[in-house]
C-alpha cells in the first residue's frame with residue numbers, strides 16, 4: 001500500500017565511508033529528537049519494534065506521578081489529577097497517527113485482549129456469518145485469540161486459516177471478519193490494506209486490522225483505507241514501556257452496532273451509579289473493561305506526544321531511508337555469507353524493519369548482541385532489525401552493518417554459547 005502523501009521514495013546516495021553516514025545525520029531534520037530518548041551507551045538498539053526505549057524524562061515523570069499524585073492525593077487523584085480521563089486523552093492523541101477521529105479510538109488492555117473484544121464485536125455485527133478469515137502467517141496471538149473465541153462460541157464461530165495467496169478465494173459470504181496485520185512481523189512486508197478492504201466489503205465482510213508494527217512508524221489512514229476495526233500496540237514504535245496499554249479502533253458507522261463482549265464497569269455508561277445491570281457507555285468508550293493502568297498510561301501519553309511532535313510523515317521518510325541504507329550496506333555481506341533479504345526491496349512495501357534469513361540466525365543475533373547490536377530472532381531463520389526513526393541514525397545503520405560484516409567474516413558468531421536458547425528471543 002502507499003500511505004498518503006508519499007509518492008516519492010527519499011533517495012540518498014549510499015555512503016561509502018562512516019563520515020558520509022554521519023553527514024546524512026547532520027542533514028536529518030529530526031536528528032535532534034534522538035536526545036529525548038534514554039538509550040544505553042555502547043549499544044545500537046535495533047529492536048524498538050519489539051520494545052521501544054524510555055524517553056529521558058520518563059523516569060522522572062513516573063517518579064513524580066507516584067510522589068505527587070499517587071502518594072499525595074491517593075484515591076482523590078482519580079479526579080484531582082485527571083486519572084479517570086487519561087485513557088481518553090491518550091486515545092485522542094493516538095487517533096491522528098492512524099487516520100481516525102478521536103471518538104473512534106479507545107486505549108485499554110493489551111493488543112491480544114482488544115483483538116478478542118473486536119473479533120467478538122465483529123461477529124455480532126454479522127450474525128448470519130460464522131468465519132473469521134486470516135492468514136497462517138499472521139501473528140500468533142491474533143490467531144490464538146480467534147481460536148479461543150471460536151472454541152468459546154462453538155457452532156457460532158470458526159477460524160478459517162489459509163496462505164496469503166489463497167485469501168481472496170477464501171473470502172466468501174460466510175466470512176464475517178477478515179483479520180489481517182498491516183506489517184508482517186516476520187518479513188516487514190506492508191500489506192495493501194485498501195485492496196483488502198475493498199475485496200472484503202464486496203462480499204459483505206468486515207476488516208479487522210492489527211497495526212502493531214505500523215502505529216508510530218508510518219502514516220496509517222484508517223478512514224481512507226475504509227478499515228472497520230483495528231487494534232495496535234503501545235510499547236513498540238509508540239514507546240509506551242513494557243506492557244503499555246494498547247488501542248482499539250471502531251469506525252463510527254459501526255458504533256450503533258458495537259457490543260463489547262467484556263462488560264466491565266469502566267465500560268459502563270455510569271460506572272459510579274453502581275447499578276447491578278450493565279449498560280454500555282456509548283461508542284468505543286465501552287471498550288474499557290477494568291481500571292486503567294495509570295503509570296503505564298502516563299508514560300504512554302508522554303511518548304505518544306513526542307511521536308506526534310516529530311510528525312509521522314517525517315518519521316516515515318526517515319524510516320525508509322534507514323531501511324534502504326541497511327539493505328544496501330549489508331548486500332555484500334549477504335552475498336558473501338548466504339543471507340537472503342526477506343523484506344520487500346521497495347520501501348513503499350515495507351514497514352520500519354529489515355529481516356535477513358540465515359539458517360544460523362539465532363546464533364548470529366546472539367553474537368551481534370555481544371558486540372552491542374541488538375536485533376532479535378524469529379524462528380525458524382529470521383534475523384530481525386527494527387529501525388525506529390525517532391532515535392536511530394544513519395551512522396548506527398553504518399555501524400550495525402560493519403559489526404555484522406565483522407562477526408560473519410571472523411566466524412565469531414559460531415560459538416557454542418550463542419546457540420543456547422533463551423526464554424525470550
Ligand SMILES: *Cc1c(COP(=O)(O)O)cnc(C)c1O
Nearest residue numbers: 110111112139141181185210212
Ligand atoms: C506485538 C504484537 C502483538 C502484541 O500483543 P500483546 O497482547 O501486546 O502481547 C499483537 N499482534 C501483533 C501483530 C504484534 O506484532
